[in-house]
Amino acid sequence: MKKFLYFLAGMIVVFWMLYLVVLPLNVEKYFSPVEALPSEEWLIAKRHPLSNLFVSDMHADTLLWHRSIAEKSELGHADIHRLRSASMGLQVFMSVIEAPKDVESDSIAQEGDQITPITILDKWPATTFDSYKQRALYQASKLYKAEVNSNGKLKVVLNREDLGASESWEAYQSPLFAILGLEGAHATEFDIANLDILFEAGYRSMELAHYSDTPFAGSSSGMVKYGLTKNGEKLIQRMNEIGMIIDVAHLSQKAIIDVLELTSKPVYSSHTGVFSKCPKARNLSDDLIKQIAEQGGIIGIGFFKDAICGELLSDLVESIVFVRDLVGAQHVALGSGWDVAPLAITPQQLPDLTRALLKQGLSEQEVRMIMGDNVLRFFLNNLPAKGT
Numbered sequence: 001m002k003k004f005l006y007f008l009a010g011m012i013v014v015f016w017m018l019y020l021v022v023l024p025l026n027v028e029k030y031f032s033p034v035e036a037l038p039s040e041e042w043l044i045a046k047r048h049p050l051s052n053l054f055v056s057d058m059h060a061d062t063l064l065w066h067r068s069i070a071e072k073s074e075l076g077h078a079d080i081h082r083l084r085s086a087s088m089g090l091q092v093f094m095s096v097i098e099a100p101k102d103v104e105s106d107s108i109a110q111e112g113d114q115i116t117p118i119t120i121l122d123k124w125p126a127t128t129f130d131s132y133k134q135r136a137l138y139q140a141s142k143l144y145k146a147e148v149n150s151n152g153k154l155k156v157v158l159n160r161e162d163l164g165a166s167e168s169w170e171a172y173q174s175p176l177f178a179i180l181g182l183e184g185a186h187a188t189e190f191d192i193a194n195l196d197i198l199f200e201a202g203y204r205s206m207e208l209a210h211y212s213d214t215p216f217a218g219s220s221s222g223m224v225k226y227g228l229t230k231n232g233e234k235l236i237q238r239m240n241e242i243g244m245i246i247d248v249a250h251l252s253q254k255a256i257i258d259v260l261e262l263t264s265k266p267v268y269s270s271h272t273g274v275f276s277k278c279p280k281a282r283n284l285s286d287d288l289i290k291q292i293a294e295q296g297g298i299i300g301i302g303f304f305k306d307a308i309c310g311e312l313l314s315d316l317v318e319s320i321v322f323v324r325d326l327v328g329a330q331h332v333a334l335g336s337g338w339d340v341a342p343l344a345i346t347p348q349q350l351p352d353l354t355r356a357l358l359k360q361g362l363s364e365q366e367v368r369m370i371m372g373d374n375v376l377r378f379f380l381n382n383l384p385a386k387g388t
């Protein structure tokens, strides 16, 4: 009996050690398997063909993982070092709050949650285990901590004045601008009063739904895919009032039409695709692309299979060029999806995208807009002013 108790105690210690040491390092590898990185020499040979290019991306899920983006890592796609060495000037970091167990089909119910095991395995604060709002606040705190530990290489942007320094921006010298966004409105726990708390915490952009329909709006992959609900209308008004930018990614077509009718401010889609090139429910029809553009919005093309129906740089280029031909280069941008899954290209391969766009015959000015200037302009125009 005594022997058995020692054995049991031993096993508990072993599992506890695994939980403390081994698991945190492997949660990201398990949930987000990403290919190995190229060498430093290779990167230097691959710099962008345009000098002082300001590159922006509107969708990285990096805050979900254990590592700090202030540290150079070999996991996933993004950290400050890797983004800056790809001439990135601005990155929107999206906090993922929930993801139902089914994220593949066209008719998804709010069942199961893939983020809960991450919060437990990765030892997030216990308050995050069952609170969507706490998950958002915790992920925001990770970005602020990275800013403090970055030696001035990362700046969290809260208002348009914070972007002012972009006029003298220079790759490798300037900080990377970071903007906080929310993937889905779950972080509000569907109470509009919580929107103000999330805004106070630094969030400046929010989607109204993720994979399933919410009390605010239908999702493009939801069970019913309805438009804006009455509460959704109130939410849009409040977002407009306080300066929380509306991200229409993942919304049902009906809901996007409703949002465009109601909003007094331009909207954007942080990570999407072109339906006529890649006919998936989450991708935008030509009509919606035109309407979003007409209202001063921008379209971020995702680097993942569901957005571009392929896994190659050429698939990404085709979708970007399509939107440019449809509504003009000033409305297209990058919406990678760094740090969730294998993608068409990694940050290190962004110079290949610049080259490919120039090769397609786009002017230098158009390429600069698509690679980053559009996003910078959009946030300069739509972030709240200081003190408002």
Ligand SMILES: [Zn+2]
Pocket (backbone or CB within 6 Å): 183, 249, 250, 271
């Ligand atoms: Zn998404």
